[in-house]
Every structure is written in C-alpha cells, then in structure tokens.
Amino acid sequence: MFTPQLAQRMRRVRPSPTAEISDKVRALTAAGHSVINLGEGELDFPTPAHIAQAGIDAINAGETKYTAVPGSARLKQAIIDKFDRENGLNYSAAEVIAGAGAKQLIFNALMATVNPGDEVIVAAPYWVSYPDMVSLAEGETRIVQCLEADGWKLQPAALEAAITERTRWVLLNSPNNPTGALYSEAEIRALTDVLLRHEHVLVLADDIYEHTRFGQPFFTPAQVEPRLLPRTLTVNGLSKAFSMTGWRIGYAGGPKWLVDALQVLQSQSTSNPSSISQAAAIAALDGGTGFINDWIDQLAGRRDRVLVSIERVAGLTCAMPEGAFYLFVNCQGMYGKQTPDGKVIANDFDFASYLLDAAKVGTVHGSAFGAPGYLRIAYAVDDRVLDEACQRIEVACGQLG
Numbered sequence: 001m002f003t004p005q006l007a008q009r010m011r012r013v014r015p016s017p018t019a020e021i022s023d024k025v026r027a028l029t030a031a032g033h034s035v036i037n038l039g040e041g042e043l044d045f046p047t048p049a050h051i052a053q054a055g056i057d058a059i060n061a062g063e064t065k066y067t068a069v070p071g072s073a074r075l076k077q078a079i080i081d082k083f084d085r086e087n088g089l090n091y092s093a094a095e096v097i098a099g100a101g102a103k104q105l106i107f108n109a110l111m112a113t114v115n116p117g118d119e120v121i122v123a124a125p126y127w128v129s130y131p132d133m134v135s136l137a138e139g140e141t142r143i144v145q146c147l148e149a150d151g152w153k154l155q156p157a158a159l160e161a162a163i164t165e166r167t168r169w170v171l172l173n174s175p176n177n178p179t180g181a182l183y184s185e186a187e188i189r190a191l192t193d194v195l196l197r198h199e200h201v202l203v204l205a206d207d208i209y210e211h212t213r214f215g216q217p218f219f220t221p222a223q224v225e226p227r228l229l230p231r232t233l234t235v236n237g238l239s240k241a242f243s244m245t246g247w248r249i250g251y252a253g254g255p256k257w258l259v260d261a262l263q264v265l266q267s268q269s270t271s272n273p274s275s276i277s278q279a280a281a282i283a284a285l286d287g288g289t290g291f292i293n294d295w296i297d298q299l300a301g302r303r304d305r306v307l308v309s310i311e312r313v314a315g316l317t318c319a320m321p322e323g324a325f326y327l328f329v330n331c332q333g334m335y336g337k338q339t340p341d342g343k344v345i346a347n348d349f350d351f352a353s354y355l356l357d358a359a360k361v362g363t364v365h366g367s368a369f370g371a372p373g374y375l376r377i378a379y380a381v382d383d384r385v386l387d388e389a390c391q392r393i394e395v396a397c398g399q400l401g
C-alpha cells in the first residue's frame, strides 16, 4: 500500500497564514456568504495601462521564449537605472538580478548563504514568510520584538544585543508589513552604525513598499551607509509599487558573489522570470511613478476611513501608519468579552475568527506576524466595500458582551 510521505524539511514550514485566510474567505464565498477580505496584501488598483500594454505587445512580438536567467539585458538596465535614480545606488549588470517576485529573491538569498545553526535576525512584527524561509534554509530565526510605543521600529540597542557570532543576516523592512512603520534616515543610520561594527553580518533590505508612503521620504540602508554595500542585498519589486502582484517580478542589487549564487539557484529551479512580465517591468521601471500620487491620495483616504471607524469601537486602538497599506490594530481591549454564542475572546486569533464568522470580514491576527494582541487590516480595497467592512466590524464588536 502506498503511504504518502513528505520530506523532513516540510516539518519546518507552515502554510502562509495570509494565504490560509484567503482560502477560508474563498470557501465561505463559495458557500454563498458575502465575505469581505481585508486579509490580502494587495492593491486593488489595476496595473497601469501602459505597463499592461507592454506585456501584450511582448506577446504579439513573440517575446515568449527563455531569456537570460537573471532577466534580459534591457530589464537589468532598467533595474540599474532605477536603483541609481531613486536610491543613489550604483550597480553593474553583474550585481543585479530579477526573479519571480521579491519573495523568490529573499528565499534564494537565505538558501544560498545560511548554514544549519546560523542565526537570522528578524524584527517583529515581521512579514509572515521570513521565519519559515529561514527554517527551510536550516537557520535559526532570532526574533527581536519591537514595541508599539517605539512606533514599531527596531531599536539600535536591541539590534546590538541580538547579534552573535552565529548571526548571518539581519532582515530590515521599511515601510513595514504589517505595521506600516517607515524608518527615517536617522533611524536607519542608527541601525547601520551598529551593523558597521559587526563585519560578519549580511544585511537584507526589503524595500518592497518603497513607493507606498504618506509624505515621509524613503531611505534604504546601503544608501545611508555605503560602507555596507559589499554585504547588503537590496530587494525590491513591482508587486506593490505598480499593483503587479500577479506578474511576479522582483529584483535585487548586491555584491556579485551573492548575486551569482542567486542566479545559480534560480537557474536550477525556475530559470528566468516570465519574459512577458519582464517586458511589462521594463515599461514600469522606465515609465516612472507619475500615477502614484493619485494612488497615495486614495489610500490615505481609505486609511483614514478605517481609522475613524476603529476609533468608534471601544476596545480597539490604532496608531497612524506612515507607509504600506495596512493598519495594525491593538485588539487587547477585546480580551475577555463574550460572543453572542457564548465564546470568550481570549486572544487575537479568537478575535479575527469572530470577525470572520460574525461580520464575514477577513483580517489577519497579529500572532501570524509575531505580535500577539493585534490585528492586521489591509485597506487597499474599494471605498464602498471598505465602508461596508467597517460597518460590519462595528456591529459585530457592538454585539460582544
């Protein structure tokens, strides 16, 4: 008889909690419920027309074959120009690579460099995938807890205290998913000062939300401290800046030895990212971000609508985020309350589950991001849908005893 059996490494990885929420939402919707998903990290805006057209043109022109593994020469040039123009980072063609999303590049960077027992410092709240990627690479995640009172920002002393001789990487993410925290130049400088003193540590800057900011300027570590360039991988992508999550294009700049390794892994796993998406990415990167102000205005309006609604609910509080498109809501005031069918809300998971069951609104519990007591609301959805979701949340919270 056949017994299904998976590799041992599968014990080290959980399915993404955000994907799980989306699956639950889809199942409830399929069962006939009207569910609103505020759990997905995705803008609802269509990909700008000139970018989509470049993809269509690529298909019509027959650009449908393999390209060089790290991306076509034209895409690499567009990436080099972007880093130079927007971040003051100068890379050669051998120092940049495109992949199937920022996710693939981060995963490959860890796989290429982490040995069993190596430590990777991750500031919590963190993007859900970091610890699982570290586990798959057989490393140990060293979580440094950040506090709401510190604007959710990693403090230099906490970083210093977490570094050991086993530390291989520090992962930094600004603007942050899930909190929206955006580090100022001085805040990044305080961290890079620490990192300068620890020459064995690699730095991964996850800049995927670079363009989703509400007025404050953006800085990336290698720009603030060029002496870190030889050991920094700066990762970015098209998903959030250009509303292109489905096109799957991310890119990174870093030292040649590391980029070479990413290329080797990619060559033996997925090869080049989609040639059609590459053509669209060139149009996106070369075409500028002129449309972004309009998106930011809309997002700021949505952020404020949800904040106002949260203020009306006793037991929920939320600070104003500086970037990304999430609200990280403190829901500890709901603990101990009772649902109409007699269940007691004991933690953030219970509260998120209650909102899904009672209000049919999908959110993600903070524990998924390493921050129990909170709830992530992704508000990049249509205004009317968002208003409906807020109203449902207010009603459901009003029914807690």
Ligand code: PLP
Pocket (backbone or CB within 6 Å): 041, 100, 101, 102, 103, 104, 127, 173, 176, 177, 206, 208, 236, 237, 238, 239, 245, 249, 250
């Ligand atoms: N990094 C962070 C912090 C994210 O939130 C996400 C997606 O949600 C990614 C990376 C992955 O982006 P991509 O779609 O480019 O793989």
